[in-house]
Amino acid sequence: MKISGDHEEQSREAGQAAGYCWARNPNRAGRCTRPPHHDGQHVDRYNGRSALTDTTGSTWS
């Protein structure tokens, strides 16, 4: 899926409105699902898990 700059910004605003940091994961598809302005690494809880029972997925800083 190709995302233009305008759509990228709208998507980020929508994510933040929903209570997510929503920073793009630079390594793979997905976005940060932690609250905005959190400390430490970004975490995508919905991508990068090796099992459904994993509590965290991809992380990046």
Ligand SMILES: [Zn+2]
């Ligand atoms: Zn984040």
